[in-house]
Amino acid sequence: MKPQTIPIYTQTEADYSVGNIRALLTEIAARLERLANDGTSASIDLNSLPFAPGEYERLRHALGKGEVSAHIEAIGPSEITETRYPGVWWVTHYNVEGDIVADMLEITTAPEILSSQPDDIRSGLALLHIQLKEEVQQ
Amino acid sequence: MDADLFLTWVRSTGLNIAIGIFVLGTLWRLVEIYSLGRKRDLAVPRHRSGASGLHTMFRRSVPPPGMFKRSATSYVAGYVFHIGLFIIVFLFAQHIKLLQELTGLSWPGLPTQFIDATAVVTLATMLLVLAERINKPVKRFLSTFGDYAGWALTFLPVLTGYLASRHLLLPYTAMLALHILSVELLLAFLPFTKLIHVFTLWGSRWYNGNANGHKGVPV
Amino acid sequence: MNDHDAPIHEKNSHEFPIHETLGDSLAQQGISRRAFLKFCTAMASLMALPPGTATAIAEALVKAKRPSVIWLSFQECTGCTESLTRSYSPTLENMIFNMISLDYHHTLQAASGYGAEKSREDAMKNFFGKYLLVVDGSIPMNNGGVYSTIAGRTNLDLLHEVAKGAAAIIAVGTCASFGGIPNAKPNPTGAVAVSDIIKDKPIINISGCPPIPAVITGVLAHYLTFGGLPELDDLGRPKSFYGETIHDRCYRRPFYDQGKFAKTFDDEGARNGWCLFELGCKGPVTHNACATTKWNGGTSFPIESGHGCLGCSEPHFWDAGSFYSALSMPASPLKYVAGAAVAGAAAGVAVSIGNRIKKGTAKSAHQKATIEDLEK
Numbered sequence: 001m002k003p004q005t006i007p008i009y010t011q012t013e014a015d016y017s018v019g020n021i022r023a024l025l026t027e028i029a030a031r032l033e034r035l036a037n038d039g040t041s042a043s044i045d046l047n048s049l050p051f052a053p054g055e056y057e058r059l060r061h062a063l064g065k066g067e068v069s070a071h072i073e074a075i076g077p078s079e080i081t082e083t084r085y086p087g088v089w090w091v092t093h094y095n096v097e098g099d100i101v102a103d104m105l106e107i108t109t110a111p112e113i114l115s116s117q118p119d120d121i122r123s124g125l126a127l128l129h130i131q132l133k134e135e136v137q138q
Numbered sequence: 139m140d141a142d143l144f145l146t147w148v149r150s151t152g153l154n155i156a157i158g159i160f161v162l163g164t165l166w167r168l169v170e171i172y173s174l175g176r177k178r179d180l181a182v183p184r185h186r187s188g189a190s191g192l193h194t195m196f197r198r199s200v201p202p203p204g205m206f207k208r209s210a211t212s213y214v215a216g217y218v219f220h221i222g223l224f225i226i227v228f229l230f231a232q233h234i235k236l237l238q239e240l241t242g243l244s245w246p247g248l249p250t251q252f253i254d255a256t257a258v259v260t261l262a263t264m265l266l267v268l269a270e271r272i273n274k275p276v277k278r279f280l281s282t283f284g285d286y287a288g289w290a291l292t293f294l295p296v297l298t299g300y301l302a303s304r305h306l307l308l309p310y311t312a313m314l315a316l317h318i319l320s321v322e323l324l325l326a327f328l329p330f331t332k333l334i335h336v337f338t339l340w341g342s343r344w345y346n347g348n349a350n351g352h353k354g355v356p357v
Numbered sequence: 358m359n360d361h362d363a364p365i366h367e368k369n370s371h372e373f374p375i376h377e378t379l380g381d382s383l384a385q386q387g388i389s390r391r392a393f394l395k396f397c398t399a400m401a402s403l404m405a406l407p408p409g410t411a412t413a414i415a416e417a418l419v420k421a422k423r424p425s426v427i428w429l430s431f432q433e434c435t436g437c438t439e440s441l442t443r444s445y446s447p448t449l450e451n452m453i454f455n456m457i458s459l460d461y462h463h464t465l466q467a468a469s470g471y472g473a474e475k476s477r478e479d480a481m482k483n484f485f486g487k488y489l490l491v492v493d494g495s496i497p498m499n500n501g502g503v504y505s506t507i508a509g510r511t512n513l514d515l516l517h518e519v520a521k522g523a524a525a526i527i528a529v530g531t532c533a534s535f536g537g538i539p540n541a542k543p544n545p546t547g548a549v550a551v552s553d554i555i556k557d558k559p560i561i562n563i564s565g566c567p568p569i570p571a572v573i574t575g576v577l578a579h580y581l582t583f584g585g586l587p588e589l590d591d592l593g594r595p596k597s598f599y600g601e602t603i604h605d606r607c608y609r610r611p612f613y614d615q616g617k618f619a620k621t622f623d624d625e626g627a628r629n630g631w632c633l634f635e636l637g638c639k640g641p642v643t644h645n646a647c648a649t650t651k652w653n654g655g656t657s658f659p660i661e662s663g664h665g666c667l668g669c670s671e672p673h674f675w676d677a678g679s680f681y682s683a684l685s686m687p688a689s690p691l692k693y694v695a696g697a698a699v700a701g702a703a704a705g706v707a708v709s710i711g712n713r714i715k716k717g718t719a720k721s722a723h724q725k726a727t728i729e730d731l732e733k
Binding site for chain 2: 592602605613614615616618634635641642671672673674676677678682683684685686687688689691692693694696697698700701702704705706708709712
């Protein structure tokens with residue numbers, strides 16, 4: 001049994017918080033302000049932050065869901081969602097077994113992982129050329 | 139010796155020795171002082187002492203007329219750092235836990251931030267009284283090595299405790315160990331320096347007040 | 358077992374040349390650059406590096422060569438290997454086959470007996486000066502080190518031999534790092550840490566009982582990425598994982614600051630998730646990454662489960678008093694108090710008797726003065 005499948009019910013009382021979420025939201029606001037002013041992107045590694053039980057869910061709730069959500073399949077799935085606040089992206093990478101391997105907030109216009117990588121473009125182009133050749137031969 | 143071993147040493151052997159010396163020294167000095175006795179006073183009392191001793195115990199905590207103006211710093215700073223020490227020693231949760239372990243008694247503590255602020259104020263006022271002691275010619279003249287030693291023995295635990303809790307200067311483990319060591323030095327030397335006043339203060343005030351009443355100067 | 362079927366790397370070398378880079382191997386497997394970037398993001402997160410460094414890691418890793426790794430298990434319980442095999446990110450198979458060439462490991466290797474020892478000897482010969490040596494377990498020194506032997510040779514002997522050609526040594530677990538439980542009083546086998554024996558090689562200590570799996574793989578990843586050891590603290594532990602205390606990164610820290618403590622394991626405070634300091638939590642003096650990296654794929658860590666930190670990643674944690682006495686409490690019972698009280702009272706009484714005798718002598722030597730005396 002994987003630890004993630006053990007049902008854990010977190011009690012989320014309205015008044016139970018140790019204040020980590022407020023601190024994090026303040027940081028996000030500061031980073032977003034820089035993005036708005038001079039286009040500096042930033043990311044926050046959620047794996048390295050202390051969360052009390054229930055606080056992670058509270059953060060999800062606080063940031064909400066925005067207009068864009070994307071799914072990547074590359075050695076395991078990845079979920080990329082723009083939050084309710086444009087410019088704040090929630091990027092979660094899973095491995096093939098479904099464990100979270102990286103979980104971060106990216107404060108940027110679009111997360112880099114979504115862009116096509118130059119190396120991939122080149123190898124894709126090569127493939128396309130091969131296919132074209134085959135089409136011509138047929 | 140690494141910091142972890144040092145910490146374990148001050149938490150076990152060091153503490154054992156320090157509390158041993160403290161208990162031994164304190165009992166020795168108190169038994170000695172209170173068994174000294176005085177020669178019987180054959181003179182007729184000029185005044186019945188009555189509650190003079192009791193009154194003096196409290197009157198001495200209030201500056202006599204005119205004295206406050208002459209030496210305001212001593213009174214204010216003196217009060218501030220004594221109250222500060224009381225708060226830090228007796229109302230910090232971690233210290234209460236130690237006292238509970240040693241005495242079985244416990245009571246609620248205050249938030250860390252409050253203790254932190256108290257420590258800063260206490261340190262500042264202790265520095266102020268030291269500066270006064272050095273700067274005022276009369277005080278300097280009256281001061282002996284014991285006075286400075288007593289000051290240092292009291293100051294160091296507060297300083298190291300503050301540095302430890304704020305993670306300053308040294309890693310926490312090492313600073314915590316130094317803090318406990320400084321308290322152990324304080325405990326070991328307390329009975330043999332002027333710091334014994336934590337025990338003898340009220341008794342000697344009562345004695346003086348009572349004797350004064352007997353001699354016709356009641357308060 | 359025959360010579361030709363033992364060494365793992367020689368067998369593999371037909372399909373995967375030993376000196377191929379990670380980039381080549383990824384390309385062969387048809388892994389895209391985006392997938393690799395994702396992998397590197399996970400690595401950066403694992404190594405506690407700033408998230409923006411993923412691209413730099415990707416560039417470095419593509420060129421990285423797979424190092425040969427020899428893993429020696431000495432006086433240990435295999436808990437460290439158990440921990441590593443539960444390493445979630447990256448998965449063990451990934452790590453072993455893509456990042457390192459694990460040429461010798463008691464518990465994990467398929468080869469046994471002479472074949473196993475041969476594969477170690479081959480790796481040592483072929484990669485002299487370049488292989489990584491991983492050690493878990495302490496080394497017994499008493500009576501010539503006879504308390505733990507492998508293939509009839511003492512751990513001490515083996516360590517000296519294998520360390521000679523190692524580029525660096527990774528001491529995995531508190532036993533290898535600081536002596537650990539075998540080294541606890543009274544230490545019957547004379548157990549010591551790797552760093553007590555080997556002085557002329559870079560040693561990195563990954564302490565913990567067991568260490569966090571992600572930290573073991575994170576250090577290997579760092580070695581691959583940057584070709585060297587990460588920055589270490591004064592106990593030889595990587596700062597990126599051991600730079601802060603459990604206490605400083607603990608989600609219950611705000612309760613510590615507010616003075617809200619659980620007094621027992623089942624009181625109101627414990628149920629409210631208050632600070633466990635008074636129940637003996639050693640978080641304030643323990644350097645490790647449990648509070649953020651957590652265990653079992655990020656599920657939780659001891660404090661989150663309601664139990665204080667034991668301080669297992671610190672030297673001598675086993676001898677630092679009860680796990681359940683707070684840091685501000687005595688680590689051992691007070692032994693001298695009763696004796697000191699008796700001695701103190703006796704000293705006081707003795708001195709006061711002395712004083713009385715002195716007074717009595719003075720009194721008896723006292724002579725009454727008469728008016729005649731005064732008029733003389």
